[in-house]
Amino acid sequence: MGAPPVRVWRHVVTPLARPGIAGAAAVVFLLSVAEYDMPAILGLGRMPFVANVIRSIYTLQNNLYLGSAFSLVLMAISTLFVVVLVAVGGIRNLRGGSDG
Amino acid sequence: MGRVVRAALAGVLTLVALPMLVVVVASFSAGETLSFPPAGFSLRPYLELLDDEVIRVALARSLFVGVLVVALAVTAGVPASIALVRYRPRFRLGLTAYLLLGITTPLISTAFAFLVIYTRTGLIGRLWPIAVAITVANLPFLMFSVSSALASLDPHLEEAAATLGAERVQTFLFVTLPGMAPGILSGTIMIFVLGISEFLISLILSTVATQTLPVAIFGSLRGPVPPTLAAAAGLYIVIAFAVVGVLTSLRTTEQFFYRND
Numbered sequence: 001m002g003a004p005p006v007r008v009w010r011h012v013v014t015p016l017a018r019p020g021i022a023g024a025a026a027v028v029f030l031l032s033v034a035e036y037d038m039p040a041i042l043g044l045g046r047m048p049f050v051a052n053v054i055r056s057i058y059t060l061q062n063n064l065y066l067g068s069a070f071s072l073v074l075m076a077i078s079t080l081f082v083v084v085l086v087a088v089g090g091i092r093n094l095r096g097g098s099d100g
Numbered sequence: 101m102g103r104v105v106r107a108a109l110a111g112v113l114t115l116v117a118l119p120m121l122v123v124v125v126a127s128f129s130a131g132e133t134l135s136f137p138p139a140g141f142s143l144r145p146y147l148e149l150l151d152d153e154v155i156r157v158a159l160a161r162s163l164f165v166g167v168l169v170v171a172l173a174v175t176a177g178v179p180a181s182i183a184l185v186r187y188r189p190r191f192r193l194g195l196t197a198y199l200l201l202g203i204t205t206p207l208i209s210t211a212f213a214f215l216v217i218y219t220r221t222g223l224i225g226r227l228w229p230i231a232v233a234i235t236v237a238n239l240p241f242l243m244f245s246v247s248s249a250l251a252s253l254d255p256h257l258e259e260a261a262a263t264l265g266a267e268r269v270q271t272f273l274f275v276t277l278p279g280m281a282p283g284i285l286s287g288t289i290m291i292f293v294l295g296i297s298e299f300l301i302s303l304i305l306s307t308v309a310t311q312t313l314p315v316a317i318f319g320s321l322r323g324p325v326p327p328t329l330a331a332a333a334g335l336y337i338v339i340a341f342a343v344v345g346v347l348t349s350l351r352t353t354e355q356f357f358y359r360n361d
Contacts, residue, residue, distance in 0.1 A: 027203065030203050030204060030206075031203075033206065034206030034207050034208055034209075036207065036208060036299070036300045036303075037299050037300065037318070040318075041318070041321060050208075051206065051207070051208040051300070054208045054209075054212070055208060055212075055304070058212055058215075064216070067212060068212070071206065071208060071209035071212065071213075072209075074206045074208070074209065075204070075205055075206060075209055078204050078205075078206060079204050082204055
C-alpha cells in the first residue's frame, strides 16, 4: 500500500519477528553470561567471568556452599532475564510464536 | 546505505568463518608447534593424530557421548514435544518452562550439581553419566527444533487420516512422524554436534579415565601447542560436516520414500 521499506520494517516485519528476536536474545544471553572456556583460554586466566570464579570456588577453595550460592545467584539473574524477555517478546510456546 | 550494509555483511560472514578457516589452515602446519600463518604445508599433524593414543581415545569417548546424547535426547525430547504441542496438557506454559530449565540453568551450575550427585552415588569416572548431564543441559535445543516442526504441521492432516480410517498408531507413523521428521533430524544434528563438542560439563565431571576430546585439547593448551591439536579440531569439523551431510541425505531419501508411497 505504498509504504517505504523502512516503514515496512518498523511496523510489519519487526513486530512479527518479535517473539523470535526475543527468543534468540534469551538463548544468546544465557550462553554468554555463563561462558567459561573463552575467558579461560583467551583471557589467560586474568579476567575470570562468573563461571570461572564459581569453578575455582568449588575446586580450589573446595567450598561447596559458597559455590552453590554463586550458582544460584547466576541462575536467578538468568531466569529473571528470560522472564523479562518472554514477557516483552510475547513468547507463548516453544517455537517462539505468539499464537495460543 | 547499500555499501555500509554490504561491508557489515562481509564483516559478519568473515568473523563467522574465521575460526574454522584458521584452524583448518593451521592443522596443516609443518612445524613442531602450532603457528599461524603456518611455516609450511604438511600432512604430518594428521598422521601423528593416528598415533596419538590420548587424542584417539578421547575422540572415541566424545563420539560415544555424542551418540548417547542423541539417543537420550530423542527418546525424551520427541515425546515431550508431541505432548506439549499436540495434547496441550494443563500447566503447559509451566511444563514448557520446566523443560527449558536445561538452558536457563548456567552450565557451570548444572555441572557442579551433577558432580555432587555423581560423587555421592559413585558414578564419577564413568562415561555415560557425563552424557546424561550433557543431555539435560542441551535437551531444549532438540525440543525447539522438534516443536517448531510439529507446530507447523497442519493438525487437519492428522484428523483427515483419522477420518479416512487410520488407527492412532497408523496416523502417528505415517502422518505425524514424517511431518516432524525434518525437525527431528535437524535437532539430532544440533544436539550431536553440541554433545561431541561440549566442554564445561565434561571438564568438571571427567577424570583422567573419561576425558573427552575438548577436555583433552584444553588440557594440552598450556605450553607450546602441537599442530596435532589443530588436526583434531580439523577432524571434528569433518565429522560435523559428515553428520550434517548424512542426515540431510537421509531426509531426502525419506521424502522420496514417502512421496512414492
